[in-house]
Amino acid sequence: MNPETRPPRWQRRAEARPQEVLEAALAVFVERGYASARLDEVARRAGVAKATLYLYYANKLELFKAVVRHALVDNLDEVARLQAAAGARPGREQLTFLLHAFMRRVAGSPLSGIPKLVMAEAGNFPELARFYHDEVIARGRAIICGTLARGIAAGEFRAVDVDYAWRVVIGPALLAIIWKHSFLAFEDRGMDFERHLAVHLDMLFNGLAAPDQKGTRDEP
Amino acid sequence: MNPETRPPRWQRRAEARPQEVLEAALAVFVERGYASARLDEVARRAGVAKATLYLYYANKLELFKAVVRHALVDNLDEVARLQAAAGARPGREQLTFLLHAFMRRVAGSPLSGIPKLVMAEAGNFPELARFYHDEVIARGRAIICGTLARGIAAGEFRAVDVDYAWRVVIGPALLAIIWKHSFLAFEDRGMDFERHLAVHLDMLFNGLAAPDQKGTRDEP
């Protein structure tokens, strides 16, 4: 009866809403995949009614695109930051720095949802995949390849085939992202990102072979 | 009128059916993703009625499990058996054998869709993810870890932390699968799986660091 006791049914939050919706949607899309993501749940997590989503995004696909676009910006920013930071260091130190940064700022943050999402949905959304490939992957690749090339030039690294080596370098780090979003919950012992990175770096630089085994090449 | 002259509308092929269904289902699941895969289409491709699927598999999830089991578990077991039978020397030879087998039998075949698929749908179907984790990942992990452990015991490999090293070993190979299904179409120069594996193995065993740089650890 007393209107004071009844909380308002909703608040006007026109500026904040779209942002909140995007964040909720990112989480749901990452967890569920595009097809299985329920707009009901997006709305619930964003704290709005389902119909409210349609005030800002025309339909599920548009919402999805907006999520990716928005999150891509963050990924791009991160890449740019890595690029700048990578600048002037020599090969090994620089590569260590890059992988550290990637693990901490991408794999270990909500940003990791985007690579996972794009990888998962690339087959269904080629346009999205192309954009991600051209804008994010190409830049990341350039950074890694540049670092490798400089390291080789400086005599720090062996003369590997850079065009393929870059995927070997980033592979275990991307696997960490996939693990985080897919299977971590089922691991008995969890997974320590720091430890994973340490082992990765050690093996990356020093190889698996015992010292006296080095030099036995696998290629003719 | 005469039932003898009229060919039967369907053949009894109880033995062949499940196999055909599994193949159709694999294709559809890989193309569409689990959630978007239509049993209608699986049935159509298998050349049976939708209801017939239920004679062999209790529901969609069970069908998916059967697909995975058929496609990967059997393969993994086979790989383990082959590896044992090959009489390869522990360590480098075994690991090379293993990764070759993986790249040829999984990454380079239609089966490669399965890991990508599971990764994409894991958040949505924990039961599915758990099944995959327990049945496929656990076995693959056991095989790799065993190989690593034997290599270390034999003095061929350095004493890395096997519990983490196994992901570093398989990471680049899994990345090849992801690339194949997500971004390969957008690469200018394509991607040669053989070359990828060669570089991977070289780096895996010998490390990136130039020989005179070895021993410089990244961790204190």
Place this chain on the structure above:
Amino acid sequence: MNPETRPPRWQRRAEARPQEVLEAALAVFVERGYASARLDEVARRAGVAKATLYLYYANKLELFKAVVRHALVDNLDEVARLQAAAGARPGREQLTFLLHAFMRRVAGSPLSGIPKLVMAEAGNFPELARFYHDEVIARGRAIICGTLARGIAAGEFRAVDVDYAWRVVIGPALLAIIWKHSFLAFEDRGMDFERHLAVHLDMLFNGLAAPDQKGTRDEP
């Protein structure tokens, strides 16, 4: 900053608003029908916010009623004008005049929307239909019947059954209204209202039968 220099975002036009809303609503109801008419569109065409409609009309149904009531007045006025003008003329000239006036002032004007709307929605709104029947149709019918009766009395018209003939007289003219609002857009050659009326009048007075065929009655 100075509120004086900033023009108000909206004008207070309390008197004009309802009128504008009614006109917009009429157009939308005629185009879409009651059920499919969107209040969003009514508001847009009226240049107000959707919520503003509720300041004047309690809900969609009340708005609809108001539209019809308001537009009926114009229809009634028109009928009254026809009635007065029809006054003293003999049958044929008078009927020609009436149909001319109807085609020009109703069929050929926005007023035509109301008959179309009422015909379309009569089944769903019996109250509306009754009102229209009693107030508009009954008067129009009286005018036509009176004209026919006078024409017969004057020996200009044959002694047709006036109670049925009036619908035959007005039928083609109403069909023109229906055509205008329903199918005209799909006619290759369009439809010339003047020509339609001319043919109508010719056939109405002179009949279709060739002169030497006249007298062959269709009724025993």
Place this chain on the structure above:
Amino acid sequence: MNPETRPPRWQRRAEARPQEVLEAALAVFVERGYASARLDEVARRAGVAKATLYLYYANKLELFKAVVRHALVDNLDEVARLQAAAGARPGREQLTFLLHAFMRRVAGSPLSGIPKLVMAEAGNFPELARFYHDEVIARGRAIICGTLARGIAAGEFRAVDVDYAWRVVIGPALLAIIWKHSFLAFEDRGMDFERHLAVHLDMLFNGLAAPDQKGTRDEP
């Protein structure tokens, strides 16, 4: 518990179903209008589940088209066939036959709801209106125009402008349909379709003008 006491959840009625659905749908569409018609109710009246409708018709619009096609196109074809088979003399006899058939088979049957319905929804569903125009109106028009043309050629009819005369011919018959669905309930004396048709035919052939008035043309 006793399976005998539990009635089967449904029957297989593959041949009868579509027909039953069409009849239920016709009734609902006519009563409610296209937009307000609920597929729920169509299903309920047809005695099937809502999803069953989609076994036979892809969506609401297709169901509606099927209703119209079934209800009218078949009838028109029948009319045309009857007309041809009747071996009536060109001109008056044929046209009389035609209008009789229309009044009996369309205006006097549940089919009469369709023209009224299409007219009401034409603005909202241009595709629907175009379909109706092309499939129904065009055929009806062709039949009438052909009959008129043959009558003129045979010297039974005056040389009217057939492109406009056809609407004058059918106008009063269509008005009967509209009356039936809109205002008949409010007429004191009801409306006798037979009488309406008789007066219509009489006026159509012989005109309203008294015999000695004939020849006074309304057009220069």
Place this chain on the structure above:
DNA sequence: TATGAATGAGAATTCATTCAT
């Protein structure tokens, strides 16, 4: 008075699953 923002109550449509044959 006017409105942008928000929502609840549906509606059409889809699809894994089940039934009767």
Place this chain on the structure above:
DNA sequence: AATGAATGAATTCTCATTCAT
């Protein structure tokens, strides 16, 4: 064993209506 037919339980999207400003 096999299937065509049927359905119930979602899920996306719409829109008249209401609220807070």
